[in-house]
Amino acid sequence: MRVVLQRVSECSVTIDNKVYSSIGRGFLLLLGVKDGDTENDAVKLARKISGLRIFTDENDKMNLSLAEIGGSVLVVSNFTLYANCSHGRRPSFIKAARPEISEPLYEFFCAQMRENGVEDVQTGEFGADMSVDLKNDGPVTLVIDSEDLK
Numbered sequence: 001m002r003v004v005l006q007r008v009s010e011c012s013v014t015i016d017n018k019v020y021s022s023i024g025r026g027f028l029l030l031l032g033v034k035d036g037d038t039e040n041d042a043v044k045l046a047r048k049i050s051g052l053r054i055f056t057d058e059n060d061k062m063n064l065s066l067a068e069i070g071g072s073v074l075v076v077s078n079f080t081l082y083a084n085c086s087h088g089r090r091p092s093f094i095k096a097a098r099p100e101i102s103e104p105l106y107e108f109f110c111a112q113m114r115e116n117g118v119e120d121v122q123t124g125e126f127g128a129d130m131s132v133d134l135k136n137d138g139p140v141t142l143v144i145d146s147e148d149l150k
Helices: 039-051 099-115
Strands: 001-013 018-023 025-032 051-055 060-064 072-077 120-123 131-145
Touching: 001 039, 001 072, 001 099, 018 072, 018 120, 025 099, 039 099, 072 099
Parallel strands: 025 072, 072 120
Antiparallel strands: 001 018, 001 025, 001 131, 051 060
16 A cells, blocks of 8 residues: 655545535545555554654654644545556556455555544545645655555
């Protein structure tokens, strides 16, 4: 599993010209699932993200976690994170898991975020055409891959 994490001061997802979900301060998480990913990948990734200390403290140091600031997350499924652009001009998405695999893992990941103490977990709509609006805070943007986690 792969996440592009953006620290935001606010963020929303719009579907069919209607705001579907929104958060204030926290993380926008674009989540990609590849063939071979398991619930164990979701557990590791959720644990890592929920504990990241990337919010600034009173000394302007990145030292506070999501829970410590009372932050929220907005999780948006995004198969394009597994695009292969190495050949030609049209990306290949062959490494991305099929919806029957990726949707349950997406839902499980969201549940794991809640189990790791994130009280406000909002989502997009799996497979929908979404518009994501965000106000990036920092900007702070991280790419985290479950394969890299110990």
